[in-house]
Amino acid sequence: MKSNILTLFFLLLFSFAILAQDNDKDKKEDKNPFKSETFDGLKFRCVGPAATSGRVVDFAVNPNDITEYYVAVACGNVWKTTNSGTTWDPIFDKYGSHSIGCVSLDPNNSNVVYVGTGENNSQRSVSWGDGLYRSEDGGKSFKNIGLKKSEHIAKVLIDPRDSKVIYVAAQGPLWGPGGDRGLYKSTDYGTSWDSVLYISPNTGVTDVVMDPRNPDVLYAASYQRRRHVWTLINGGPEGAVYKSTDAGKTWNKLTSGLPSGDVGRIGLAISPVNPDYVYAIVEAANDGDGFYRSINRGASWEKMSDYKNVSAQYYSEIFCDPVDVNKVYALDTYSSITTDGGKTFERISTKGRHVDDHAFWINPNNTNHFMIGGDGGIYETFDAAKTFRFKENLPTLQFYRVSVDNFEPFYRVMGGTQDNNSMIGPSQTINEEGIVNADWIPLVGGDGYEAITDPSNPNIIYCEWQYGGLTRYDMQSGEQISIKPQERKDEAPYRWNWDTPLITSPHSNTRIYIAANKLFRSDDRGDSWQVISEDLTRQVDRNKLKIMDKVWSVDAVAKNASTSFYGNIVSLTESPLVEGLLYVGTDDGLVQVTEDGGKNWRKIEAFPGIPDMTYVSCLYASQHDANTVYATFDNHKRADFKPYILVSNDRGKSWKSIAGDLKEPQVIYTFVQDHIKKDLYFVGTEYGVFFTNNGGEKWIQLKGNLPTQAVRDLDIQKRENDLALATFGRGFYILDNYSALREVAEESLNKENYKLYPVKDALMFTKRSATFSGVGSSYYKADNPPFGAAFTYYIKEVPKTLKQQRQEKEKELIKKNEPVPYPSFEDLRKEDDEQKSFLLFTIYDAAGNVVRKLKTNVAAGLNRFTWDLRYASTNPIKKATDENPSGYPVMPGKYKVTMSISSNGVLKEVAGPVVFEAKVLNNVTLPAGDRSELAAFQKKVGELNSAVNAAIQVSSNLKDKVGIIKTALKQTDDAPQSLTDEANRIFDENLALYRKLVDDEVISSRNEPVYPSISARVGEVVGGMWSTTSAPTESYKQNYQIASEEFKPILERLKRLVEVDLKNLENEMDKLNSPWTPGRVPDWKD
16 A cells, blocks of 8 residues: 555646656746747738628616726627727727627626627528636726527516626537537536527527526527528527426427427517516418517417517527517618518618617617617617617628738728728828828729729729629729629539639730639620539539438528529639739639639649538649649538648649648638748638748738738738738728738847848828817827838847846746845845836948937837838927927938847847938929938928027026025025026026016907017927928028027026026025025035
């Protein structure tokens, strides 16, 4: 027995030793700088728009303060307002899901917020979640509290008597069986969960309501559904309504008056006026659809009418009025109201409002006031839907696609959205405020997809809407013409995907390709088309495929609804190096290749590591090698969330995975390759953007400023080296100038302590100011990139302070169980007095003269710092600061920059020089003829302005100082009157000078015209020259001349007052031992 115990003891010791080694290994690996955190300094920039918003699925309004509420966005995270939507805060950006099903507040504590992740609709573009989250601080932080495999949470209820009791309606996985599915209950704030209503692996719970009189009484709707690429089945025999009267311990299936057989999605509502009234909107086969009511707590039901949702998988939510028991709101494509218990319905107005509604809140104290959330965002009415106010400051658009053009001076970004048009807008503007909603132009309505410009004419844009809708849009006139290919005589109908692939040929600016189940080519911008392939799909009959382990009847609930026709082309690319080398990918897992423009096709049916018939989400022909093509595959609609990405180096004959260390659930939607470095790739996934610069061996996620978000498409603007993102819930994002990623490598990051990357040439222009500065806090503005020359740099580690170094040594001693010595006071003094480390960027002109020194904090990793192409400000310095105030613009031309680091008071140059150029934008109608003369004038104006401001400050200080001196002289018993007279003389003369410098208030205060002061003349010139690059006007020159002439004698008199007269006065006061006054050093002897 003893030997067994010893053996166990040594085994445990050995295990702990191994674990310790593993932990040490992990720590060492964490020090490797080739990881995501290193690149957080490369910031993505949201460019909007918010002219429309993405799908809103739920509201949670604080009952104690209705100006504070939370908004759940289908794929755009969670937002909070504390001022009725005047401003918003995204509060759920860094958690495990962007897809949201519902948001709820604890009725006993409005700071407790529950977020159920995973959109609770079953439509084709829905994303999934990772369980339930709770915040206890009003959304400042969240914690996942379980049900991580639920994927789609429909509703969360909290028992008003006991906040520990929580009910969660979990629809469960949409694309496969199992998971956390059904109704769950927690009695310990979500620490543990019980499945209190479980039906089967294919059926979850889509709604639950609670009797407000007795929260132990619950009604729940079960929901059997399944979606795949090829189909939707939105109901089955397991759909029903259940009731519990014992807080979920037992349940009764309610059948009296409700449809039987295959039942689809059900929406429930219980009247707060009379909870005996329970309403249900039911989707069912065999004419069972309709609006049902029970007036006896569910014991029996009456079908009040045939009213049903247009598409129950997308809606099926109803809300009872808080005052009228017979009034119910039904959300739908066109939402409706019944005022007679469901017998008749009247549409809610959509005047000035988007259709497709999913969220609703009504003010319990004023039922004319309610909010509707839907595919277009949030709409609020105060007059019972006669008019609506749109919240046009919520940038949550769902973009399927993105492309960029070569527009000058700033390229444009364009793409199609989920049900909110295709749009085009600038990547930046010259406006001080940035990019506003008015900068965006709708191109075509509906669900938009690809929007791409003619490579030679940016006024011609090809725009899509669902199922192959295609127009040629004229940006100059706003005209558009449909150019969608049409079936030839007696030809079978084409099968278009909802998201149809479209490309322009890199070999001809007038050539475009579009694909259905066949590939089409136009050589005349869509005026005519050639069919250059036969059907390139597997031609599978989707109605013979099994769903939930069986083949379903044609009468199945919503069979194939809201689903693309199966068997079509979904990805398309042409080699930029070989004309006519085309690849197409299909929704049923094929890649087809033609090397002769469509005359002959080669079919590829199987791929290593890829499940059969997996959707080919993206194909990308290499920009560097004619034989190389990349393919990504998306199998999430078969409950497979693995990342699949392959490369072929022989035109598709063989393939290998380059997924590297990408892991589930990073489903890949899109791929692009850098146009300069062949091994630098980017992919857009369900949860963000990754890059690799070693051909796929290691992938790094780029997170800077990018919320947890699905990235459906990517495009590269080659001129600017920018990466553009189409997010599916937060609009367009741009990573400005990613070129540093070409030079980054694991070896160099480990070896180099400091690095300054090539600097992109900087555009010089004057920002248009005050464009939208007075339009209120709700006006949406997206950021321009920082103006000027952006310096991208790398720092391996931040220098450790003396205190940090001591503390590390102490930790090591503690680990070794050795005594820790107390530091000497001299060492502690050094720690306390140590200067903070900082970076210093020094900019030189072509002649080697220092133009600017810029100071910033030290941060590890890749970061950016921007010089605004201006000299340092010459304004007087009134307080110590680390800011870098700027003056007038520098000259265009060549510059170089170095980077230095100050550590423990020692400044050392560590990187550079790097050369770059400042280039004039040339957007000025009347530019200065001689830029050097302009710069010289600005320089001398700046110097005069600095001197005048300094003189004003000196005069102001002198006024205060003399006032104090006069008080001190009163306190000096033996002070002669002559000293007071002298003080008064200095005061009066200084006041006269101050009036000439600033303003003669004797006249101006009486609203009479005043001769211009010196500062007014200089201010007129400074203000005018600050915002122009035109030559100075004659008026400016005259004002400068007059101000200079008038200022010179004033400055001399002011100097005499301060340096001679005041000094003499203070000397006399010292002799008399007058009380101390500012500026005098006390004279004391023992």
